[in-house]
Amino acid sequence: MTADSIVEHQLTAGRAGEPDETPRAPRRGSVTAQFEEIFFEQYVRYFKAAEKRRRWSVEKDIAWDKEAGSASDTTALIVESFCAVEMFLPDYTHRIMELIRRSRGRAWFQANWGYEESKHSMALETWLIAAKKRTQEQMEQLERDLLGAEWNLPFETPRQMICYTMVQELATGVNYVNLRRRAQDEDDHVLTSVLRWLSADESAHYNFFRRGVKAYLELEPVETVADLRFVFENFAMPAHALIPEWEKRGAAIEQAGIYGPRVYLGKIFKPILEDLGLTRQQLKDAGIPTEDADSMADWREQADADKKLARYNRFTSLPAIPSR
Ligand SMILES: [Fe+2]
Ligand SMILES: [Fe+2]
Numbered sequence: 001m002t003a004d005s006i007v008e009h010q011l012t013a014g015r016a017g018e019p020d021e022t023p024r025a026p027r028r029g030s031v032t033a034q035f036e037e038i039f040f041e042q043y044v045r046y047f048k049a050a051e052k053r054r055r056w057s058v059e060k061d062i063a064w065d066k067e068a069g070s071a072s073d074t075t076a077l078i079v080e081s082f083c084a085v086e087m088f089l090p091d092y093t094h095r096i097m098e099l100i101r102r103s104r105g106r107a108w109f110q111a112n113w114g115y116e117e118s119k120h121s122m123a124l125e126t127w128l129i130a131a132k133k134r135t136q137e138q139m140e141q142l143e144r145d146l147l148g149a150e151w152n153l154p155f156e157t158p159r160q161m162i163c164y165t166m167v168q169e170l171a172t173g174v175n176y177v178n179l180r181r182r183a184q185d186e187d188d189h190v191l192t193s194v195l196r197w198l199s200a201d202e203s204a205h206y207n208f209f210r211r212g213v214k215a216y217l218e219l220e221p222v223e224t225v226a227d228l229r230f231v232f233e234n235f236a237m238p239a240h241a242l243i244p245e246w247e248k249r250g251a252a253i254e255q256a257g258i259y260g261p262r263v264y265l266g267k268i269f270k271p272i273l274e275d276l277g278l279t280r281q282q283l284k285d286a287g288i289p290t291e292d293a294d295s296m297a298d299w300r301e302q303a304d305a306d307k308k309l310a311r312y313n314r315f316t317s318l319p320a321i322p323s324r
Contacts, residue, residue, distance in 0.1 A: 031219050038215045039105025046208050047112060054204060056197045058123045063193060069131035071188035074252055076133035078179060079124050079191070081249040084146060086121035088239045089114065091151035096165070100158050109208060116201050123194045130190065142244075149242035155231060159216055159224060163231040166209035167272060171237060171259065173202030174267045178258040210275055217276065222285075225278070229287040232269065274300070 029037075071079075093114040100106040128134040134142075155164050180195035216224040237259075240246045254260035273283065273296065280297035284290060 034219060035215060036103060036105060039103055039109075039212065041105070042208060042211050042215075043105040043109045043112075046109065046204065050112070050116075050204065054200060056119075058119050058126060061193075061197065062123065062126075063190060064126070064130055066189050069133070069188070071131065071133070071183055071186045071191050073133070074256060075179070075182055075186060075188070075191070076128060076131070077249065077252050078256060078258060079128055080134065080142070081243065081246075081253065082175065082179070083121050083124035083128065084142060084243045085237070085239050086117060086124065087143065087146050088151040088242070089117050089121065092117070092238070095151070095153050096161060099153065099161060103158070106158070106162075106212075113205060116205070120198050120201070123198065127191055127194050131188070145244050146242070149239075151239050151242060154234070154236070154238070157227075159220070160227045160231055162209055162212045162216065163224075163227050164235070166206060166213050167231065167235055167268065168238060169202055169206040169209055170272060171264065171268050173199055173206055174263060175253075175259050176202060178256075178263070182256060182258070210272075213276060217278075217282075221282070225282050225285045228276075229285065232287060270296075 093110060097107060097110050100110065125139055129136060129139065153161065155161050176195050176199040180192055180199060183191040183195060213224065213228075216227075240250065243249065257263070273286070273288070277300070278286060280293060283293035283296055288296070
């Protein structure tokens with residue numbers, strides 16, 4: 001498999017990209033010990049998969065020598081804006097690390113996550129300069145402008161923060177997938193290839209956090225559903241208030257169809273509820289209006305029934321008589 005086809009697979013194999021199973025909690029020890037076991041096991045699994053399939057180098061895995069720069073100025077503004085969001089990495093890593101320091105699985109993940117995220121702003125910045133959309137000096141100025149502000153945790157507890165990072169990672173992934181499509185339409189092969197790697201990373205991050213939220217749903221269902229509701233009601237993408245001229249940037253992003261309330265609802269909010277497999281009652285408790293919760297639950301029950309029927313048909317139907 002080539003590097004390209006691996007990433008292509010990550011992007012097309014579905015939102016989650018990996019089999020959707022609830023992490024199995026070992027039925028012993030305190031709830032904290034059970035979480036620990038699940039998180040560490042999930043981290044090892046994540047790390048192994050990343051080492052095997054997803055490691056990439058900013059320098060070597062992007063064809064910087066191909067002509068860069070056919071992307072529009074609006075695309076460049078959007079890239080610069082996403083680069084600015086990624087530049088708050090020191091705050092994301094240290095503030096979250098402080099909160100989850102006691103969990104080895106989550107803390108080790110956080111360290112690995114920080115390494116992966118550090119390449120995102122580097123790759124975006126390298127593209128902006130290589131494509132002559134920004135000069136080195138302009139990027140340094142942006143960095144200085146951002147240095148004065150610090151990002152703070154939007155939620156207080158480790159459980160709320162894992163719900164938040166799950167939503168935020170899927171949203172970031174969707175942003176990059178949409179922006180990649182735009183880069184493709186504008187024939188910018190270099191930017192397309194940068195965004196391929198970034199989307200694959202974000203999709204893997206989403207999967208780790210999603211599995212974590214599923215573990216919480218299994219061991220602390222009522223509290224987790226309440227946290228999901230709280231996070232959904234107060235969700236905002238990180239650092240926008242800290243980035244100069246975000247109003248202009250946000251408007252360009254929305255106008256380009258990359259991200260906005262409609263994308264959030266259809267590509268983030270609803271898919272997450274599906275991925276988590278919440279019950280009818282849990283959907284209602286998570287703040288979904290009764291009618292929507294019922295139609296989602298009906299759809300899911302029907303899909304489960306169809307799946308069962310398909311399995312039944314496969315095992316019970318006779319093989320076709322071969323025609324000569
Ligand atoms: Fe990122
Ligand atoms: Fe990420």
